[in-house]
Amino acid sequence: MHDGVIAWLRAAADRVHAEAASLTALDQAIGDGDHGINLDRGFAAIVAMLDERPAPEDGTANATATADLLRQAGKTLISKVGGASGPLYGTAFLRGAGAIGAATDPSSGAAFVAALEAAAGGISALGKSAEGEKTMLDALFPAARAARAALDGGGSIVDVTGAARDAAAAGAAATIPMLATKGRASYLGERSVGHQDPGATSATLLLTVLAETAAAGSSDAAAATA
Amino acid sequence: MAANAPSHAMKKLINKVDDLVPESLAGLQAAHPDLVRIDTEQNNVIRKDAPKQGKVGLISGGGSGHEPMHGGYVGMGMLDAACAGNVFTSPVPDQMEAATRAVDGGKGVLHIVKNYTGDVLNFEMAAELVAGEIEVASVVTNDDVAVQDSLYTAGRRGVGVTVLLEKIVGARAEAGAPLADVKATAEKVNGQGRSMGLALTSCIVPAAGTPTFDIGDDEVEVGIGIHGEPGRRREKLAPVDDMAEWLVTPIVQDLGLKGGETVLAFVNGMGGTPLIELYTAFNSVNKILGGQNIKIGRSLVGNYITSLEMAGFSVTLLKLDDELTKLWDAPVHTPALRWGV
Numbered sequence: 001m002h003d004g005v006i007a008w009l010r011a012a013a014d015r016v017h018a019e020a021a022s023l024t025a026l027d028q029a030i031g032d033g034d035h036g037i038n039l040d041r042g043f044a045a046i047v048a049m050l051d052e053r054p055a056p057e058d059g060t061a062n063a064t065a066t067a068d069l070l071r072q073a074g075k076t077l078i079s080k081v082g083g084a085s086g087p088l089y090g091t092a093f094l095r096g097a098g099a100i101g102a103a104t105d106p107s108s109g110a111a112f113v114a115a116l117e118a119a120a121g122g123i124s125a126l127g128k129s130a131e132g133e134k135t136m137l138d139a140l141f142p143a144a145r146a147a148r149a150a151l152d153g154g155g156s157i158v159d160v161t162g163a164a165r166d167a168a169a170a171g172a173a174a175t176i177p178m179l180a181t182k183g184r185a186s187y188l189g190e191r192s193v194g195h196q197d198p199g200a201t202s203a204t205l206l207l208t209v210l211a212e213t214a215a216a217g218s219s220d221a222a223a224a225t226a
Numbered sequence: 227m228a229a230n231a232p233s234h235a236m237k238k239l240i241n242k243v244d245d246l247v248p249e250s251l252a253g254l255q256a257a258h259p260d261l262v263r264i265d266t267e268q269n270n271v272i273r274k275d276a277p278k279q280g281k282v283g284l285i286s287g288g289g290s291g292h293e294p295m296h297g298g299y300v301g302m303g304m305l306d307a308a309c310a311g312n313v314f315t316s317p318v319p320d321q322m323e324a325a326t327r328a329v330d331g332g333k334g335v336l337h338i339v340k341n342y343t344g345d346v347l348n349f350e351m352a353a354e355l356v357a358g359e360i361e362v363a364s365v366v367t368n369d370d371v372a373v374q375d376s377l378y379t380a381g382r383r384g385v386g387v388t389v390l391l392e393k394i395v396g397a398r399a400e401a402g403a404p405l406a407d408v409k410a411t412a413e414k415v416n417g418q419g420r421s422m423g424l425a426l427t428s429c430i431v432p433a434a435g436t437p438t439f440d441i442g443d444d445e446v447e448v449g450i451g452i453h454g455e456p457g458r459r460r461e462k463l464a465p466v467d468d469m470a471e472w473l474v475t476p477i478v479q480d481l482g483l484k485g486g487e488t489v490l491a492f493v494n495g496m497g498g499t500p501l502i503e504l505y506t507a508f509n510s511v512n513k514i515l516g517g518q519n520i521k522i523g524r525s526l527v528g529n530y531i532t533s534l535e536m537a538g539f540s541v542t543l544l545k546l547d548d549e550l551t552k553l554w555d556a557p558v559h560t561p562a563l564r565w566g567v
Contacts, residue, residue: 032314032453037433082315084344186380
């Protein structure tokens with residue numbers, strides 16, 4: 001799990017960088033045109049943090065170490081991103097870290113689902129926002145529900161993260177006809193309708209990379225066992 | 227990053243996009259070494275003689291691109307520190323924490339926050355970081371009548387009133403008032419002031435390199451904020467008398483202003499509109515208010531809370547009484563506002 005989280009964060013930084021311009025373009029339509037720029041700066045800082053971080057000693061790459069890594073990533077986002085997305089994503093990582101730290105097996109699907117639920121709940125509490133208001137929660141809450149259902153159905157970590165990704169993507173697409181009632185897009189009133197929410201889009205991007213990382217980790221493990 | 231590539235649409239006085247904010251702050255310090263110093267680690271503008279013992283510290287902050295707000299208002303009789311974020315992006319809690327510690331003179335610190343989700347969240351986190359060590363109060367400005375204040379928006383934005391509030395509350399703090407009184411004056415100013423703005427052109431966020439919104443040669447965006455976020459409606463370009471009416475009427479209605487009352491009238495440029503036009507707009511505002519027997523007791527005209535190079539203007543009206551008038555007239559010495567000294 002520990003290596004998996006590092007792989008996810010690095011891959012997410014690459015994808016955020018590649019998609020920064022398109023995220024910013026979405027934000028220009030209904031926000032203030034900086035979402036991709038800010039997230040790119042935050043994830044670049046996470047990569048710098050990972051580069052400087054000493055490798056955990058043998059046997060310490062457990063739930064505590066993984067939680068600590070996510071907590072540092074969250075603090076980095078809060079310190080570097082600014083805007084609303086810095087505190088919101090940062091809090092999501094801090095809450096996720098708490099759930100992972102409490103998990104018996106941090107690499108299990110159950111730990112991921114608990115972390116995703118905690119992350120979405122943290123954003124909702126801090127932003128005083130709920131589903132249906134055209135925010136990142138419109139990707140994250142459906143993702144958490146789908147992941148929980150996949151887990152309850154006996155799905156593997158690949159199944160569970162894949163379900164989260166698919167539900168997030170559908171949730172992000174469903175923000176297009178929504179009227180924004182929170183965040184800067186709410187100032188537009190009816191004119192916010194017809195645009196996909198940048199926050200829901202970036203949340204989907206992070207979950208997409210997570211599902212890819214889980215799938216790659218699983219095929220690595222299969223290759224190692226074979 | 228592709229968004230950093232030079233664009234034919236962007237012509238700005240910049241070395242490197244990433245250096246714009248720190249180099250602008252360095253220039254502010256070089257031009258006004260007697261008034262401010264810069265915390266270069268944090269991109270904070272600090273009053274030269276801070277912390278002032280026995281005085282409530284006043285801090286504001288927000289995204290850059292609104293100059294002279296807020297760094298230009300640091301100095302005697304106004305702010306003790308201003309936190310500069312990236313262009314149109316709220317600063318982060320670390321900056322606000324450092325500024326709070328730098329200006330605490332033992333009587334507590336007031337955070338002046340414009341009502342944008344990011345600014346509010348980051349200032350809340352900063353207040354938590356010093357909880358138990360420094361007494362922090364906050365006031366959130368939300369004076370923009372273009373936005374419905376309802377469950378269905380993030381609430382009204384903080385715009386022009388913020389400038390007036392920083393001046394008036396700065397005078398109160400300079401006179402040695404305790405934190406609770408300083409905060410009460412801040413709430414009073416916010417409660418008695420309203421604003422609305424319009425744009426003739428968009429602006430270009432340097433890191434994006436392209437205009438934030440498209441607008442036709444004959445169009446006006448009415449009800450804009452200060453971040454290039456589009457307004458609530460589009461109108462055809464009209465005589466300035468008409469455009470002033472679009473802004474003044476909703477403010478007068480919202481404030482419930484009646485004949486015989488006195489206001490501070492503030493006509494603010496968005497950054498790309500010359501003073502000849504701003505004074506023309508003030509003339510229009512004066513005629514409209516005069517027609518309703520509303521008296522202009524004090525005035526302010528110029529570029530004070532801007533959106534980069536956006537053309538356009540906003541109107542702010544603040545109901546005046548003797549207390550607020552006296553505090554407005556009190557001496558101030560900052561890079562952008564100076565009188566009485």
